[in-house]
Amino acid sequence: MGSYHTNQEGGPDIPEIIMSNNYHSLPGKPTSLWLDTTPETDFPSLENNLAVDVAIIGGGLAGLTAATLLKAQGKTVAVIEAVRIVHGVTGYTTAKITSLHTLIYDHLIRHFGEEKARAYGEANQAAIEKIARIVHEKQIDCDFIRTEAYTYTESWSQVEQIRAEVNSALQLGLPASFTDNPPLPFPVKGAVRFDNQAQFHPRKYLLALAQDIPGNGSYIFENTRVVDLSEEESCRVTTELGAILAQDVVIASHFPFNDKTLYASRLHPFRSYVLGVRIEDPVPRGMFISPDPAYSLRSHPLENGEWLLLVGGEKHTAGQGGDTVARYQRLEQWARAHFAVKSVDYRWSTQDNRTVDHLPYIGRSTPLSQHIYVATGFGGWGMTNSTVAGMLLSDLILRKTNPWTEVYDPNRLNLESVPEFVKQTADIVSHFVSDRLPEEDANSIAPGEGKVVKTAEGNIALYKSEDGTITTLSPICTHMGCVVHWNPAEKSWDCPCHGSRFAADGKVIHGPAITHLEELLEVNTMLNTNSLVSKVALIFGVMYIIAGLAGFIPALVQAPDPTPTLNVNMGYGKLLGLFPVNVLHNLVHLVIGIWGIIAWRSSVSAAVQFARSVAIFYGLLAILGLIPATDTTFGLIPIYGHDIWLHAVSAAILAYFGFKAPEGAETTVGSHT
Structure with a gap:
């Protein structure tokens, strides 16, 4: 067993690895174990318009399971994949077939009640058995192994949560128990254990299913991207290469592309990272995951008789990962702190969606839809939930009753999820701006x-x-x-x-x-973002923000003597004893200042537009200040005295930089060397 050093908290010391943001510094082959050990597929693209009973958009586990079950019931199907089947999320999974989804059941009982929590557990247990039955009936060689699943913690502070999850799972009839000694080579304070779970090679399994789908009016189309979908008397799936008519459509493309019920605000996309490592000691058998921070472990047999350990972690919101190279490096540090790592053979990342209430959306895509179905939001537990999706959606399309319909209903209302919905929407708006x-x-x-x-x-x-x-x-x-x-x-x-x-x-x-x-391809740009006009926008922005704020500081504003008769008495005075200001005047200064800084940060063209607009504005104010009848801007803003020359000088400077020939346009950017 490799050496294991603990810190004061009882956890491992993390070995220091020299961090680099260089992509080439990362160890391991940049692909998943599943893709590297199976052949590429070569199904045809759509060539002509056609009609089938069911069109299935997405060639992953959910789509291929639904296609398999529907064809077995006599339906003709067309699986439509934008690139290659089993090349998306399913091709980059850790492939745990388990109903133990970290710490879900205590949450479900508290927020949904025992009945729905039980339905969720039973659905995922049924998915395990469905996969096992298909593997047996079709004699699929996919490294299917029965094993245990564990949610473990290295922290005493999480043991109570672990015990609560065990009790909740037992209450629902699930195969749960508590242990403080899971088969891991480092100290664990406690763990939930689920017996008789499973693991497999997902591509070997799904490529075997895919072989049996084409024929007798059914198809798999690769490199066929769907661009539109409509539902009338029949459904029309429009692709870049043609159209497919179908009575029913399943959207199993991970994230519904035809978002008609705010899926964008009800799904939280996240990414995580996986390393395939060889270790000195025997690889622990079983499947493991920890709560926050989440680290995932599972083993997989290789053809040479060795076992590879898959180490996952470093989860973050998709598109918000910062230095993703460093995330691989930190994951390697964690792996080396917990195991005697000999080599890193693979590295890959994956992506999934979590719903606002932590239950997947499987069912009719909208309350009004009768023939379009969706499967999404598996929350990182796609092996069982995707299989549930195939089972549930095939029943709905065949007009069969299914006991899981309500718990997975995409159109359910749950007031407790409103705060998460608001949080998700706020995050989107924040990044949009x-x-x-x-x-x-x-x-x-x-x-x-x-x-x-x-x-x-x-x-x-x-x-x-x-x-x-x-x-x-x-x-x-x-x-x-x-x-x-x-x-x-x-x-x-x-x-x-x-x-x-x-x-x-x-x-x-x-x-x-x-x-x-x-x-x-042909954008005349000013790639020198330190352009002088940008700096001028910054200088004026800062200057006018300071002026606007100073106008609200009583010590800096002297009351005039005598005070003129104006409709602008609120906050009226002379800034530094020189420049007439009032509250509205100060606010105008602040707006101009903020505009200047935004223009500086946005682009050179934005800085030019700022300079031109403010030059015209201040030029007009300078002229109005020379006319006695308008030197208070129609009774709103004082613009006489020293304001006149200040406005005139500002207008002249900004006009020079705003209207002179743009500088730095010597670079044309496109695809070039």
């Missing part, structure tokens, strides 16, 4: 990096390849308009609002977006 003010400078981009930078034409997403080729894209996510962030570990543009992901060249690699980022 704040991310439009990038801080990055195009000159600081190194080969292999991407950044959102400000230019004369607005913000752009700029990627510089290892050979120096520059690709420029619109940074606006084509789903709902948020600004994408660069993900250095995966070399992708990630949306911080709803989890869409785009390759470095802007191609969609993960929904809900269905349209690629716009490529900007």
